[in-house]
Amino acid sequence: MALADDSDQSDESVTIRAEKIGGIDATSVEFGPGVTALAGRNATNRTSFLQAIMAALGSERASLKGDAERGRVEMYVGDRTYTRTLVRNNGTVAFGGEPYLDRPQIADLFAFLLESNDARRAVVRDDDLRELILRPIDVDEIEATIERLQAEKREMDEELSALSAAERERGELVEERARLEHDLESVEEQLAEAREALSEEGPVESGSEQFDRLRETQSTLEDVTYDLDTERASVESLEDERGELREERSGIELDADDADDLASEIERLRGRKRELDETVSQLQTVVQFNEDMVDAEYPELLGGEDDLTDQLLTDREVTCWTCGSTVETDRIEETLSSLRDLRREKVERRNEVASQLEELTDERDRYRQRREERDRLDRRLSDLETELDERRDRITELETERESLLETVEELESEIEADEDETLDAQKAVTKHELERDRLERELAAIEEDIEEIDDRLEEKSEREERREEINAELENQRTRIERLEREAIGAFNEQMETVLDLLEYANLERIWIERLATGDEATFDLHVTRSTDSGTTYEDSIAHLSESEREVTGLIVALAGYLVHDVHEQVPFMLLDSLEALDSERIAALVEYLEQYASYIVVALLPEDASALDEDYPRITEI
Numbered sequence: 376m377a378l379a380d381d382s383d384q385s386d387e388s389v390t391i392r393a394e395k396i397g398g399i400d401a402t403s404v405e406f407g408p409g410v411t412a413l414a415g416r417n418a419t420n421r422t423s424f425l426q427a428i429m430a431a432l433g434s435e436r437a438s439l440k441g442d443a444e445r446g447r448v449e450m451y452v453g454d455r456t457y458t459r460t461l462v463r464n465n466g467t468v469a470f471g472g473e474p475y476l477d478r479p480q481i482a483d484l485f486a487f488l489l490e491s492n493d494a495r496r497a498v499v500r501d502d503d504l505r506e507l508i509l510r511p512i513d514v515d516e517i518e519a520t521i522e523r524l525q526a527e528k529r530e531m532d533e534e535l536s537a538l539s540a541a542e543r544e545r546g547e548l549v550e551e552r553a554r555l556e557h558d559l560e561s562v563e564e565q566l567a568e569a570r571e572a573l574s575e576e577g578p579v580e581s582g583s584e585q586f587d588r589l590r591e592t593q594s595t596l597e598d599v600t601y602d603l604d605t606e607r608a609s610v611e612s613l614e615d616e617r618g619e620l621r622e623e624r625s626g627i628e629l630d631a632d633d634a635d636d637l638a639s640e641i642e643r644l645r646g647r648k649r650e651l652d653e654t655v656s657q658l659q660t661v662v663q664f665n666e667d668m669v670d671a672e673y674p675e676l677l678g679g680e681d682d683l684t685d686q687l688l689t690d691r692e693v694t695c696w697t698c699g700s701t702v703e704t705d706r707i708e709e710t711l712s713s714l715r716d717l718r719r720e721k722v723e724r725r726n727e728v729a730s731q732l733e734e735l736t737d738e739r740d741r742y743r744q745r746r747e748e749r750d751r752l753d754r755r756l757s758d759l760e761t762e763l764d765e766r767r768d769r770i771t772e773l774e775t776e777r778e779s780l781l782e783t784v785e786e787l788e789s790e791i792e793a794d795e796d797e798t799l800d801a802q803k804a805v806t807k808h809e810l811e812r813d814r815l816e817r818e819l820a821a822i823e824e825d826i827e828e829i830d831d832r833l834e835e836k837s838e839r840e841e842r843r844e845e846i847n848a849e850l851e852n853q854r855t856r857i858e859r860l861e862r863e864a865i866g867a868f869n870e871q872m873e874t875v876l877d878l879l880e881y882a883n884l885e886r887i888w889i890e891r892l893a894t895g896d897e898a899t900f901d902l903h904v905t906r907s908t909d910s911g912t913t914y915e916d917s918i919a920h921l922s923e924s925e926r927e928v929t930g931l932i933v934a935l936a937g938y939l940v941h942d943v944h945e946q947v948p949f950m951l952l953d954s955l956e957a958l959d960s961e962r963i964a965a966l967v968e969y970l971e972q973y974a975s976y977i978v979v980a981l982l983p984e985d986a987s988a989l990d991e992d993y994p995r996i997t998e999i
Contacts, residue, residue, distance in 0.1 A: 387453035389976060391431060395446035396461070397423025397438050402999050410967055410977045410993040414986035420999040421980035422489065425951045428978060429487050430459040432949060433476030436483060436491070437461065439468050441660050450475065466656025475947075481511045482947045485937040486974075490954035494937055498930035501918045504889060504900040508864050511941045514857060521853045524846050531843045538836045545829045552822045559815040566808035573801040589787040590806045596780040597814055603773040610766050617759045624752045627745050634746075637739045644732040651725035658718040662711070861898055864940065865889045871936035878969055879928070879962045885913050887929055904929065927957035935966075939973070948975035955981065960988035967993075 390405045398420050413421040430437035431450035439446045439461045446461035458472040476482060484494055484507070497507050869888045876887055886905040891898050904921065907913045918926060937943075938950070950970060955963050963985050970977055986995060 390449075390451040391424070391427055392449040392451075393424070393427035393430075393447070395440040395443035396427045396430065396448060397440065399423045399427065399440065399999065402427075404996060404999060406976070406978065406994065406996065408975050410971055410979065410989065412986045412989055412993055412995045413978065413980040413999070414983050414995045414997050415980075415999075416982065422953055424999045425487075425489060425953055425978065425980060428949065428951060429479075429483075429489075430461065430470070431457050431474055432482060432487075432947065433459075433474035433479035434483050434487060435470050435479075436487065436489075439463055441662075447472075466653055479947075481941060481943055482949075484510060485934055485941060485943045486947050486949060487951045488931065488934050488938075488953065489951065492930075492934055494934035495927070495930035498902065498918065498933050499926045501902070504902060504933070505861070505898060508868060508889075508900060508937065509861065512860055512864065514860065517853055517857055517860075521850060524850050524853065528843065528846045528850065531839055531846060535836065535839050535843065538832060538839065541829045541832055542836075545826060545833070548822050548826050548829070552819065552826070555815055555819045555822065559812065559819065562808055562811045562815060566805065566812055569801065569804040569808050573805050585787050585790050586802050586806050589784065589803075590810060592780055592783050592787065593806075593810050594813065596777065596784060597810070599773055599777045599780060603770065603777060606766050606770045606773060610763060610770065613759055613763050613766070617756060617763070620752050620756050620759070624749065624756065627749045627752070629742070629746055629749060634739075634742055637735060637742065641732065641735050641739060644728055644735065648725060648728045648732060651721055651728060655718060655721050655725055658714060658721060662714050662718055858898070861891055861900075865891050865900065867940040868933070868936045871939040872932050874939075875932050875935050875966075875969075878965055879932075879958070880965075881928070883907055884925070884928075887932060902929070902933070924957040927954075931955070931957070935970075944973040944975075950974035950977045952977070952979040955979070955985070960985045964988040964990070 386408055388405055388407045390403065392403045393399050394401045398418075402420070402424070404424065413424060415421055426437035427448045428450070431448045437448075437459075444463045448459045450457040450459075452475075457475045459474050460471040462469045462471065484492070488495065494507055497504060872887050872889075876884060883906050884904065885907045886903075888903050888905075890901045890903055892901055902918055904916045904918065905913055906916045918929065921929065944950070950973075952967075958966070963979075963981065967977060967979060967989060981989075
């Protein structure tokens, strides 16, 4: 989290000017460092003012006034100014300006502790706390590193497997080379003997021209035969590949009608989601507008001082601001409740549609991938057919050439055999052995080239093996790092929750702690509570069994522990507190006094009777 300015601001006053934020039409409030209490009854814009501070600090958890299209917050800290704008656009609110924080996520999670705070709500809903607790640690980066290392390891394993196969192939080539060298040595001995026999016969008197032609033709014949064998082997390999590709191609089933149906359904769902988004946005606007009107015109409808006030309000009549008629207050409350229920219902339906849309989009993407794979196979099959045609044509040419050369060899041999000169027989033996020697030398040269190429590749094997060991070690380190971070975070949270719980002195809540449970590749964080009876007996209880107020207290404790564990005060000097009704006045006072040593600015929204329990030196703001 980056600060817009890292200078010391702990002794400077802060001024907030807000327009059209929450239920606020326009206000300007100044407060100094330390604790500031927003003292007042419900529906007096205290939460809206906290949202204004949040917005100026960089949060996007603030709401725009229901009847407004634009809102603005300015925060002055000493001689520095920070701004935030809110603009309604197509049912959503866009945030702009230059706020205090570039990245407010951690502050949203552990410093802005309003009732809607994610950490508090996660405990109330009994969610898994792992993602929430580890969010500031950036475990995603570690997991991305693990995925990258795993991919590199797979690549390295494939390369080492190929090198091992090349190593085995080298052994076979060495054996083949030894055999050829033995054959070459034998042929050279036979050639030497043939040449000695030829020298004893004296110079060739006739037929030398035929021998030269025969030798040249036989050499060409061997080259053509070698090329022909190579082309035939290539054709066989290509035909095998073609068969595999055809089988793979046959396994890809595509139905154009299914694609059209998918596209139509996706488009329909997108339209439906847009409608629901618009409906939810309109309902939100209506609910917010009516809540703001209640807040502005009849604040007592959202909370009274005692049961007597509630009873009096039951029969009170007010003027409806939408139709101008006179209605009872309970009708307004019922209408607001119905609107909230309808909005909740539409949100759930929108989420269902969004889920269906995501599933269909994934299915469409899979269809496209199959189509792309099929097209790739078709292109490869087409290329194979072209290459096979070319190679078959080449084979035909080579076969024709080979037949011609065989005929020429037979003619030359017939001419030579017709001559009974013994010298010519000796020359023929020499030519035969020379041709055999040349063939063996060519094969040896090819094998030497293959061995040399393999040796060049095998020089990399030790480097690859060393790199694979490094990857394995790094993978183990990254995996244990996540587990280590998880355990360290849990330990820190448990320690801080114990501190806060001791501070609050709840007699029946002995301990609140988090347990790490390994479930497959990923762990879960379970929250546990130990309670005690009046007789002193302790027992473990689940979050689900706690009362609503106890769950609220537990959620607040977890959020405060996160604030302390992650040293949020070092990144943002503000702490905002709201909806502390689950704590009594004395505990609120003790908690605020404890937090004062960490946060430079603490702004807490309290009912008047709770604010009265705070230190008298803390300033109170009663009007916003």
